[in-house]
Amino acid sequence: MKNFEIVNYALDSLKNKGAQKAQCIGTFSTTWELTALSGNIELLRTINDETSIDMKGYFDNKMGGISISTSDLSVIDEAAQSCLDNSKGAKADETPAMNEEAVVKVFGTPAKEPDLEKLIFRTNEFLDKAREMYPNVLIRQMIVLYTVEESIYKNTFGVDITEYEDVYSVNIMFSGFDGDLNSSFNTYAFALKDLETPIMDVALVSKRLAEAEKMVHTHKYPEKVVGAMIVTPHCLKDFLGQLMNAYASPNALVGGGSKWQNALDTKVACDNFSLYSKPLDENMAYNNHYTSDGFIAENQAIIENGVLKGMFADHYTAAKTGLPRRKSGGRFFVIPKGDKTLDEMIASVEDGIIINRFSGGHAGASGDLSGISKNSFYIKNGKLDEAARETMISVNLSDLLMNIDAISVETVNDGSSDLPYIAVKNVTIL
């Protein structure tokens, strides 16, 4: 049975149980994964035919859902019955929760088989180069994946979307060392369309390893400073995730308690700051062509020239709150480049820090956020100073956006985002 027939079967099964409205998302993938620990590959794992079928049915406007991991038809039939059973205790809710306009689309083509030899070669090549070029850096863990995926969305309104994707993902954890002394763990993760480029030459990999060697001997400034924080692109991605989760996600918006609930078309950031979610950007290693409620995904402005232009209210949240429906399913953040080089940004900081990793709490509804700046260097009088130890950063996400002082001309594409360095003023550094 082909994958689209399995999803059809699941949708029909829900209808046969009495669902007036229903949607099914089937995801079918195979992943090949290499894991290296302490510099040597120790595992080759294949996750064959990983299947996820998410079924959601509405029975007299009462919703029931289930997720199963097999395409066995008898299990699908049982799952449809569970959806019906699950809906029985639910309160009827007529709010629309999925695309109700028919659309049929296919994105991409079925992917190729992996070149396991090349996967192993590129991984060993990187591990050997790292040992040779950065003898004082230990690659603690490296995970290299190749995933091929077919994803199918269907609902009872005639929405029928199929997406084929294949992507390489690399996640490296490393630390510098000097005898028994070690630096804090660094991590660097990115996605690739292919393995044509040696991993050492991708994005900021080499720069990050070189920095790790300088992070073994750390220092802590004795006094609190209210100064500038330069956020690196990979760290900025974490801050953006916190921002969206606290202010712009369906969960933040549906309860009515988000700080951005009534902020559309108002100023929420500095004039020089724009933020987009671009799931269709062809420069990304992979794309996301549809949302989880069955709409064709589009690139979306979140903030343009400091003004809030869009959030991630799904169809249900939009109908509940009156907010516009999201165009993008989320993530794939892009911030246009600014007008200063990173060196110029550092040179303009009298007292501050450049932060590579943020180890902190989750921002709540207030946007208050504090945490430890990891893998970071102090900046003093316009120059990089010592590596920072146990240095706490305290910000509020709303203030952070309003206090952006500079954006770099350099941007870094990690396969699922394209971001610059940004400098933020008035940050409490302790």
Added chain:
Amino acid sequence: MNIDILKPYLSGFNAPTELRAHTNYANNIMLTQGNIIVNSQSDISGIFARTYKDGIYGASSCPGFSEDAIKAALKGAQQNADILALTSKNKNYKLPDIPNGFMPAHTKFVKHPQSYLLDFVSQLDAHIANRYKDLASRTVHLIEQCTTVSLAVTEGYDVERVLPRVHIKIKLVAKDANGAPVDITGTLGGGGLFADHFKNPSDFDEQLDTLYNMLMDKRDGVYAKAGEHDLILDSALAGILAHEAVGHTVESDLIRGGSIAKSCRNQRVGSDLVTLIDFAHTALGETVPLPIYVDDEGTKAEDVIVIKDGILLDYMSNRFDAPLINTTPKGNGRAFNYKDEPIVRMRNTCIMPGKDKLEDMIKSTENGYYLISWGNGQADGTSEFMFGITMGYEIKDGKLGKAIRDTTLSGVAFDMLKTVTMIGDEIKWAANGTCGKKQPMGNAMGGPALKCRATLGGR
């Protein structure tokens, strides 16, 4: 699927090989403002096989429990081992011996109809809405999970395991004087079955009142003063301290990767008052929240005494790593999902209780903070740690003062534990947490209240 079905497929495998049938079952129900946002179940099942050859592992997984899935997983594991062994750099490395045996399951999972669970959550939500009229928003989120495993091995213990847990998270949001949202989250439940924890929604009035009152205090809260302070960590925080600040630092993969704990063995890392144990299945005469009798590598589980009277004694390890870090495998190799390989994980990690009363600990603090609940935490190989603090109070002249807004606690564990001067006499366990180290594994953590010094974020 039981062991008797799996075991025959291992005949012909002479190398260390594992064959695992694994199901993760979950119920997920979330109501926000009474609206059902999530009402779903998941049932993720499949076969995992792993075989060892010349210093490397080959592994493979397939969904479902069919004979084809079992055969394909075993064949894939062998093929991957054969491919990777060609470039292995540890061809002569041998895994340590482990004892053989069989361990049956210690409990059964009782499924409730989703409608029963939804009814309970709806009643609890209505109860909260009626009891606390001035909330800006409320969310009630139930997650019931059960992992069922049958593991057959060529070396070690075969095991059947059923490991349920359930919790309900309650998030309350209020507006402060400026109209800005302030939130707090509390958790009910723990290891075991739904019926072990939940009978009537009104049974939780005391906990709900405490949560609501703390939110009202937090609404008028102040920012903590950034810097190092005398702190009283509530027993609810001791568990995350055990897990994040110390536990990760002594996991064998981190030790191999340069954790500071590598050079601290048999050295003082805490005050005499500090003893920390990763329990396998029984602590202080009682079954722990998430008991592990045999891990997912077939190693019979034992406690790991990590710190005793302030001295670092041992590490947590899987079978592969144990000889490399001069210890023995004690059952810390755990896999989250059917597709996952076992990696080094904590089980029930706990700081042992002392003799002090919480009230006396607060009274003994002239200026500082009493920290009550946390949102998340992270660790580092340097033993630097951080926890997001979601509720706490100032302490002034031995008495509780104003509530504080969300902040972050940080420190260097092996320095901070040396500042522990008082330890409470009551342990609290939490079994609702999920550790995100590669796989989102459920862990239990526990401990008593502690008096110590560490750094708070703030203004």
